[in-house]
Amino acid sequence: MNAQHQPTGSAYFITQETEHSEARTLSVLVDNEPGVLARVIGLFSGRGYNIDSLTVSETEHERHLSRITIVTRGTPHILMQIKHQLERIVPVHRVVDLSVVAKERGHDRPLERELALVKVSGKGDARVEALRLADAFRAQVIDANTEHFTFEITGRVSKIEQFIAIMKPLGLVEVCRTGVAAMNRGPEGM
């Protein structure tokens, strides 16, 4: 027909994404068997999805179930695909979008906590200041000598980010973070 006419988009999907990207926290209940984490991670890398944070551990020893918490980012359309693609993995029992459930239950977002170990070295005023600020952030000292502190801090991601930023000029040496663990408020399970 009029094949020579106007320039067009694509047989593939390079049409402009008009939807906004948003962050979501997913809880994924899986059989704790070899390779299951590789399946989940491979799905994200293979299909080009984002992972902001991922934590995993066996949570029910008798049934060998692990709970993976993934913080991801995407348009509503992509987020729906992520959920369905995860559900296709054979050892995946359930995928719950905690962010959506939180909204349904009238909350702003799910309970999300992260733990970080933060090592700060220094002497004199900087050292005193680091300890004073750690106290204000309710960070625990879990190791120290005369020239350093190692703090353990737990809280929301934003709080940990802020704490690390503050420690930077005070002699920050290294940071180790667990990634987000999350569940929803209220008496119900996932």
Place this chain on the structure above:
Amino acid sequence: MTGQALERQSHEAAINQMTGAEMVVQALKDNGVEHVFGYPGGAVLPIYDELFQQEDVQHILVRHEQGAGHAAEGYARSTGKAGVMLVTSGPGATNAVTPLQDALMDSVPLVCITGQVPTSLIGSDAFQECDTVGITRPCTKHNWLVRDVNELARVLHEAFHVAQTGRPGPVVVDIPKDVQFAKGAYTSPQMVPRTSYHPRVQGDQEQIKRAIQLMAGAKKPIIYSGGGVINAGPEASHLLRELVELTGFPITSTLMGLGAYPASGKNWLGMLGMHGTFEANMAMHDCDVMLCIGARFDDRITGRLDAFSPNSRKIHIDIDPSSINKNVPVEVPILGDCGRVLEDLVRLWRASANADKAGLQPWWAQIEKWRARDSLAYKPSDDVIMPQYAVQRLYELTKEHDVYITTEVGQHQMWAAQHFGFEAPNRWMTSGGLGTMGYGLPAALGVQIAHPDALVIDIAGDASVLMTMQEMSAAVQHRAPIKIFILNNQYMGMVRQWQQLLHGNRLSHSYTEALPDFVKLAEAYGGHGIRCEKPADLDDAIREMIEVDLPVIFDCRVANLANCFPMIPSGKAHNEMLLPDEATDEAVANAIDAKGRSLV
């Protein structure tokens, strides 16, 4: 427990004690497997030793593991049963990757058993070691490395279950050699299914009712069916035909769905998509209600997405939730097995909706106008064989036979889909999703093993067929009289067509300067060779091919520069098709703009 019961239990356990290799063969038997396609090697020798000592499971020796995989796919798609392949570790497993991905994309139930180096050597870069489960993880529905012989039977049964249920797909069971030798307890297939895997088959009744309402109110409806209907079994195809009859709706199908509705049926519009018919694509574009059954809105189908069927309300039936709303948003999603949902649709339509067939008259009148455009037309010739003509003659001369068609990938594949009439499901084996050149010849071998008395034809291209030509040797060995019907134009025709469309007719490496003499090649393998160069000789040559009880390579010399039309050029919508009579050199050269050029 009484002493007697205890004794009985230990007795049963004693009889069920066997080696891992024995378990493999026992599990094949218990899952109804009659044929295995494979190639031996160091890490599967114990299993081959067991195969040697029994007669229930027949082993088909191929010449390359890729051939085993495609043969098993052809076997599976023509029977509806799982295809089984058996290969060794390392290169055996890596050669299986292409058919595994092929089966994944086309939803073919394929069970691949691979040998692995002994558990004590895993991770040591041992001879013929590779990380099989790692390599095959993204190209299987699921895979297992079995480290404990007592887990082996359960895993094998589960592998068959996963491959064949829900959306079918390939699975890999990787078995280290020491596990094949070790003794353990065999358990029968009556096992507890794992709790995390439970594909949903029954559609939601409320959604089905909504679908019926939409369909009943449609003025310009269309049914767009796909491979899911074939996978749901012959009963689903039967129900589809019944639904079309009841509603009077026009129906088109994807490449994978051909045969679910007969090509001779009066509501048939032909295939849709990139090389689909004008009437099918125009009807898709202009319809007001679209009923998609077991298809997945692939890019070859939709063309330019933001112009895809802009004014229709869409119903989508699929067993895979991730296929729904993936590329195209739909109004009524129905998650379930196509067969079950079709059963509900037919029942509810009978009970509630009155087919307003008269109301569809204007729509059919419009479709007839599009049909009159005769989009599959081509310029006939008395001097050279036109490839379309060759497929048409092949169809006419074989339609009274019990015929199965496989193809390779390229122009010949599209011409076969356009010009060969498929009347029944499971008769058409082609690599749709992955587009694997070299699929057709081994697939034909697999089909012939499953249907020894049928006429099995691989409609091939001269380039594709050379990719797995070695399986001619397997066909001769197993007395599988497959017919390799090569539309030989000496080009990678589809590559050349795209170079004409996109790259200023610079035919970079798409011409094969040194093709073998296919007749001599057939004879060298112990098969029969035929060459045909003139249209007048074609019918007799095809008859000769049918009559010879040997594998045949038919070198059908066709017009070298014929192109495959109609076509939706990349980046265009359904109503922007390039039709054969408009495809002048200039139109072809300008059909795709700069943006479309980056696509495939």
